[in-house]
Amino acid sequence: MSPDRTSVSRTLVPDPVAIRIEELRKSFGDLVVLDGVSLDILQGKTTAILGPSGCGKSVLLKHIVGLLRPDSGHVWIDGIDMAIATPEEKLQVRKRFGMLFQHGALFEDLTAGENIAFPLRYHTRLTAAQRRARAQEVLELVEMPELHDRPTSALSGGQRKRVALARAIVLEPQVVLFDEPNSGLDPMTSTTIDDLILRMKERLGITFVVITHDIVQAVRISDWVGMLWQGRLVAYAPLPVFLHSEHPIVRRFLSRTL
């Protein structure tokens, strides 16, 4: 990634779009969760999606990776519409994606290291020793080098998040999706996670999509911020613009925490 990120170059050269979401609609029975959401997620940028809990943030994320099928609308990734993609096409997209689930979704009967090495086992030709070494390397990246042989069931909440983060990036994905990386964490651990995201973006040039209800985190890490409210994206702008948005919901969200 180019270190040059002046606002001039940003306005003159439009950033390439990594994910284009068009008019996404999804209901569960009578419950309308997404009611026409459109947004472009830019490559190499960190995009935060804010919103109160239960507003459909996780549902939006699951549409991006094709875990849910929308009632209508599109999710374009590299010319593939995840809304109607074949299993092979989804596979192709997912191999370049990493995802951190809200509660980690780690396999409980494996150690932390085995969880991290898990994708390597199925998507690389590395030997067991090489996989182990790579898992250790990524654990060091998330600043938890001592956890390698710890059973997953013995990990604390913050440790789980970091191990899950390590698993999400072990294959060096181009896009990483986070579902509430800070939920349930103390402020100090939250800050560490934010710093990790910032560092990985710089070092690995990853496109991050971060779902959060934590405005502080959004401000610290994101380039673009969107606000999801009652099934719609009521604001979506670069961070400085977003912070001065006049939208009443955005103002309410900002006034609460800042």
Add this chain to the structure above:
Amino acid sequence: MSLLPGLARFGRFLGQIVWSTVSNPLPVGRALEEAHRIGVNSLPILLVVSVFVGTNLSVQGASAFSTIHAERYVGMFVALAGVREMAPIMVASMVAAKAGTEMASQIAVMRIQEQIDALEVMAIDPYWFLITPRLLGILLVLPALTMISIFTLVVSAYGVAITQLGLDGHTFLEQATATTHAMDLVYCAVKAFVFGLVICVLSCYHGFTSGAGASGVGRATNAAVVMAAVSCAILNYLLSELLFG
């Protein structure tokens, strides 16, 4: 859930298992692990139950036939009832209760903790990863467990017949082997195979479709074992008609 959409969903689930199993490499190592685990977990209880079902078949057989002075048919009774009917369904019930509930609850927990979603996002087929090894494992081990149960049951029935009931051992064995043949054991293996399929598929299905929370896992596990036991009982009748009828 209404019947037709439910059946359609189940049908898709079955299709997906078949497709995922044939279009991916066979997980031989993990299937053997599953077989080993199911076998080791179920064997002790199975042996105990088989012994005591065998004893009672002899006792009840003797008490029924003694009214017409035909105790010599106890061997035949044990062979027909014990080998053909009791052993396969007994093994199926035991394995449904132990391995089936374990499959359902493990998979249900993985579902509600989003581990199954995580597998999909990691581009690993969850049907192949979670169901195929369990299916192959149970198909391997259930016929073997059934044979062990048959042997145990017959030996214990024989023991009771000659010691407690004072029957003639030679007659017992003669009667038993006159009514059952090698083919009967093959048919028992067929039954076991079908029961294994039913237990695994139903348990995994309920796990995969589990509702949220601890209560969802509980309901899924409960539904799995009830459905598996009932289905096996009904199939046992149909298969007996088909194979031995």
